Amino acid sequence: MDYEKQSAELKKQLAAAQQQIAQQQLIIKALQNQLFGKKTEVFKQVVSGQQSLFSDQQLAELEDSDQETIEVVTVKQKQVVRHRKAKQSGKRTALLNSLPQVDQVIPLTDTKCPYCQEEMSKIGQRLARREATLKPAELYCKNYYQESYKCNHCHPDGNDVVVNSKVPQAILPHSYFSSSILAKISELKFNLALPFHR
Numbered sequence: 278m279d280y281e282k283q284s285a286e287l288k289k290q291l292a293a294a295q296q297q298i299a300q301q302q303l304i305i306k307a308l309q310n311q312l313f314g315k316k317t318e319v320f321k322q323v324v325s326g327q328q329s330l331f332s333d334q335q336l337a338e339l340e341d342s343d344q345e346t347i348e349v350v351t352v353k354q355k356q357v358v359r360h361r362k363a364k365q366s367g368k369r370t371a372l373l374n375s376l377p378q379v380d381q382v383i384p385l386t387d388t389k390c391p392y393c394q395e396e397m398s399k400i401g402q403r404l405a406r407r408e409a410t411l412k413p414a415e416l417y418c419k420n421y422y423q424e425s426y427k428c429n430h431c432h433p434d435g436n437d438v439v440v441n442s443k444v445p446q447a448i449l450p451h452s453y454f455s456s457s458i459l460a461k462i463s464e465l466k467f468n469l470a471l472p473f474h475r
Contacts, residue, residue: 373407419455421445 428438
C-alpha cells in the first residue's frame with residue numbers, strides 16, 4: 278500500500294517534470310527562431326486615412342516569397358608588411374666600454390670540494406655579465422670653518438691683531454642651499470619640466 282502511494286507520487290512528479298521540460302523546449306525553440314531564424318521585412322497595413330508610400334502592386338512584389346535575394350559580400354584581405362630595421366651590432370658593447378669600469382668579483386663562499394671536502398685552489402675567473410649602474414646623487418652638509426690668526430708681536434692701542442680667512446660668499450644670503458642644489462633644481466624645472474613641489 279505504501280509502495281503504491283510512492284509510485285503514484287513519483288508518477289505525478291515525472292509528469293510535471295515532463296510538462297516543464299516540454300514548456301522549456303518550446304521557449305528554447307522560440308528564442309532560437311528569434312535569434313537564428315529567417316528574417317524578412319513584412320509590411321504592415323497602412324493606418325486608415327494615411328496613404329502608403331508604395332502601391333498595392335509594389336507591396337505584393339516586395340512580399341512575394343518566390344523571389345530570393347542573394348547578397349554577395351566580397352572580403353578583401355589586407356596584407357600587412359612590416360619593415361623592421363636591422364639591429365646595429367656592437368652598440369651596447371660600445372656604450373658599456375665608454376663608461377668608467379668597476380670590477381666586482383663575487384667570491385665563492387665554500388671553497389671545499391663537494392665530493393672529497395678538500396680545499397680547492399683558484400684557477401681563474403670569467404665575466405658573467407655587464408650592466409650600467411647609476412650612482413644616485415649624494416647630499417651632504419659642507420661646513421665652512423674660518424681660520425683665525427693672532428699676531429703675538431703687534432698690540433696697537435693695547436688690542437690684539439686678529440686676521441680671519443675669507444669665506445666664499447653664499448649664493449643666497451641666510452640660505453642653506455648651495456649653488457649645486459640650485460643648479461640641479463633649475464635643471465629639473467626648466468629642462469625636464471618638473472614642478473617645484475616635486
